[in-house]
Amino acid sequence: MRKVAITHVAQSSGAESRESLMDFTYKVNKEILDKAGLKREEVGCIIAGSADIFHSGLSCANAYDWDGIGAFMKEGSRAEESVFSFIYGCMRIMSGRYDTVLVTAIVKGSENPDNDPITCFYGDPFYLRPLGINESSVAAMQMRQYMNRYGVTEEQCAKVAVKNLGNALFNPYAHVKKRVGLEDVMRSRRLYDPLKEMECAPKSDGVVAVLIASEEKAKELTATPAWLKGYGCSMDYFNPGDRDLLNGQLKAAAARAYKMAGIRNPEKNIDVAEICEPYAFQELIWCEQLGFCNEGQGGELIDSGITEMDGSLPVNPSGGVLATNPYPARGLYRVAEAALQIKGQAGEHQVGKKVKTALAHSTHGFGGQCHSVVILSA
C-alpha cells in the first residue's frame, strides 16, 4: 500500500452564510486549489461528504453538490459520514489509482430543521420514532447511566462545554463564540435532563476541504504533510436497548486504528485529539474509550487539566462540535483540525506542545452507534 498525506486544508467561516449552498461550497474548494497551486483538472478524483433530504432539502444531493466541489468530468463518490469520505479518498491513493484526491464535506445547517426532529428520523417508524426518541434523548439517557455507574458529576460533564467553548474563542472558523463559565452551563435550560442546553451542540453551516496526495506528490505540494498512520471503524447494533450505552464500539474502532499506527500507549503517543462530542459528557466517555484514561475516570481527566489547550493531551483545541456542528461535515472537520495541528497551522488555537501525532474521531447514530478513529502523524 502506498503512503497518503493531507497536504492542504480549507474551511468556511463559522458564521451562518447567506450564500446558496452551491456558492458556499465553491468558495472553499476554490480556496484549497489556490493554496495547493493546482488546477481543478489536475486533481485526480473527488469525494464528497454530504447528506440529502433532511440536511439539505435535496434528494440525491450529490447530483447538486458536484458543481461547487469542482467534481464535474471526474470520478467521484460520496458518503454521509464525512470521515468515511476521507478514508474512501485515502484508499484511492493507497491503491495507486490516483495521486491526488480532494475530499470535501458540506452542509448549511442554518437552512434546515433543528437537529432533534432530524435525528428523530434515525428511529424506525414502527417503534422508536412514535416514542419521540432522538439523538439528544438517547444521549441524556447515556449520561444518566454514566454518572450513576462511575460517580462522574454533572459539573464535571459541564466543564467540557466551558473548555471547548473557551477554545473556540481562538478559532476563527468556529460558529459559537462566547465565553461561558461553569455556572452558565449548569444554569442553562434542562431540555433533556440531565443534559442542559449549553451541553448540546448547535447547528452550523460548514464547508471543509482537505487535499490528500501520494508520498511523491505530497512532498512536491507541501513541506508539512500530515501522514495517515491509522484508521479504524466499528458499528454497534441499531436499537439503543440492545446495547450497553457505556460500552459501545469506540474501543474496537480505536484498537483497529492504534494497531495500524503502531500506537501502544495512546495517552503518551498521541499529542492532540479532535473528538466528536455533540454532547459535553460524551467527550469524557470517548476519552476513556480511546484509552486517554481508565474506565470511569473521565471526570478526573477533565478536572486534571490534561485536556486543556496547554495540557499534556489537549482535546478539541478547535472548540469541537460543541462550538461548531455542521452535522454531516463534522467528522472531516476533526480530521482537518488534526492535520492543521500537525502542520503547525492552527493559528491562535495551535496547542502549546509540539504535535507529532494527532487523533481525529467521528461518531453518528444514537448514543454513538458508529465510531471512526483516524491517526495522523508528522
Added chain:
Amino acid sequence: MSIEKYKIVEGQVKVTYELALGRTWSHFYDCFKEGKIMGTRCRKCSRVLVPPRSFCPRCFEDMDEWVEVSDEGIIETWVYVNMPFFAQETKIPFISAQIRLDGCDSGFTHIVGGVDMSDLDKVRAAVKLGGRVKAVWSREKKGSIRDIEYFEPVK
C-alpha cells in the same frame, strides 16, 4: 454588485411512504393489541429480545421461538424531555426510559408517566434507576407502540 437583502425560499414537503412491518412485527403488534408483550428467543444465545426480531443481531441466526414477557420491569435509564420539536407526538414534558421487562434480555424503550411532572425534584423522587414500573395499557388499542400509554412506577 450591491444587494440589500438576500432572498430566501421557504419550502415544506409532504410525501407518503408505505413501510412494511413484516411478519415478525405484525405479529408483535397483533399481540400488543391483545395486551400481551411478545419477544423472540435466539436459538444460539437464548436471549429474549423485545421488540422481537426475526434474527438475532448478535448471533446472526434465526429467532423464531415466541415468548411472552411481563409488562412489568425495571428502569435502566431515563430522560426528562422538556424540548418541543417539530412532529413530536408526545406532549412535553415527558419521560423517555429504557425498561428491562421481566423475562427479557434487552432494554425496551418507552415512556414513563403517572408521576407529578410539575417540577424536576418531584420527578426525581418518583423515577429512579432500578425502580420498578408497570405498563398502563390504553383502553382503545390500535396495534401500535402507543397501545401502552406509559409505564408507571409500582408503589
